[in-house]
Amino acid sequence: MHAPSRKAFYLTNLGVPLLLAGMVFVLFDLTQLDRLISNLLLDPTTGQFPLLHNQWFEKVTHKWPRILPNWTGEAAIIGALLSFIWPLLAKYPRAANSRALQSLRITPVLRLSAKHRRDFLYVVVAFALSTTVIHYLKSHTSVYCPVETTLYGGSQLRTEWYENFTWFSKAGEGRCWPGGHASSGFTLLALYFVALRYRWQQARKLLVAILLVGFVYGTTRVLQGWHYMSHTFWAGIFVWLSSWLTALFFYGRLALQAPALRPPKILPTLSVSAMPASLRPE
Known part of the structure; x- marks a missing residue:
């Protein structure tokens, strides 16, 4: 099996995320779709998000899930030091x-x-870079969370990220775009690129599982009113680009696009009694 071409590699890993970014921008950021989705989650009697102050839901969906990316990052740091x-x-x-x-x-x-020093160092750097990018975007766009805006009982005006974006200075006190909790789940994408390097057969299944984790992390915060749905998509896009670029630096294109290893074929063996008479040993 031949490895995909360079063009296909960049179209898949760079072109598709950029296309998704354009779609999210048009479908969500230029419309009221985010607000319509959040409005469906409101309690019609109180006008509030029912799960906003639910301590059990907060613990199960926000605090406990942090263990997975936190332990992964810590294990990578320990492995790199060892x-x-x-x-x-x-x-x-x-x-x-x-x-x-x-x-x-x-x-x-x-x-x-x-x-596996290179792999440990890659995971450490990928985690650090993804976190840095998300924090940079949060502080340079100053987007307030839905429940902090006047739309849902808060005191801040709702703004889109591109309305306040600044390159070199903090835009304000808002820290809601992209989704931070979703991005912590998506940081596990680093493990997918390690799997690609070793041409693991189950790499695509691992990718699906990690994307599902990120979307679950982000969606639970949407249910509480702390994020809009688009914040989760943006978090996934930026973490993917950060992890992929880091993997490209650590491993190179050829290692990342090599076809998955196939398990060796086991040829059936014939017992002596099942062999033709002409082939039986004397």
Whole structure:
């Protein structure tokens, strides 16, 4: 199986996200679609979002899910740090520290971390870059959350991100665009690009699962009135671009577009009794 062409690679990984960005901008940012969706979630009697102050829902959908990206990032940092220990042990095998670590039988872990140092460092950088991009956009657009605006009982005026955007200075106190909780789920896209590097057969299924996690993270905040639906789409687009560009720097295009490895075919074996007489050993 031949690897896709360079054109197909960039159309898929860059062209599709940019096309989605254009569609989100036209369908959501230039219309009232976000507000219409949020209005459907309001309690008609109180005019409030029913789940806004639900502590159980907040804990289950906002606080607990943070464990997944947080632990992934922490594991990558620990793995990256450990990856520098094994080369020192190999260089000075008779040193007291080296003998002590070998006696604890953790050298296989250190050897494995050194082998995958690039992957650990990639995940760390991808997480950091994605988080930086999201925080930059939040502070340079000053978009307030729905429940903070006068539309839903708040004190701030609703504005679109492009109305306040500034390149080099903070636009204001609003911090709602793109969706931060959704972006924390989408940061796991870094694992998808690691899977691509190793040509893992299940990489596409992993991608679907990660996208689903990000959309679930974002949608729960929409249900509470803390975000509009478009904020989730924008978060996914920016995190994808950040993770993909970082992967391109760490691994290169050819590694990321190599076809998935196929499991070896197992040829059926015939028992001696099932063989033709002319092929049976004497």
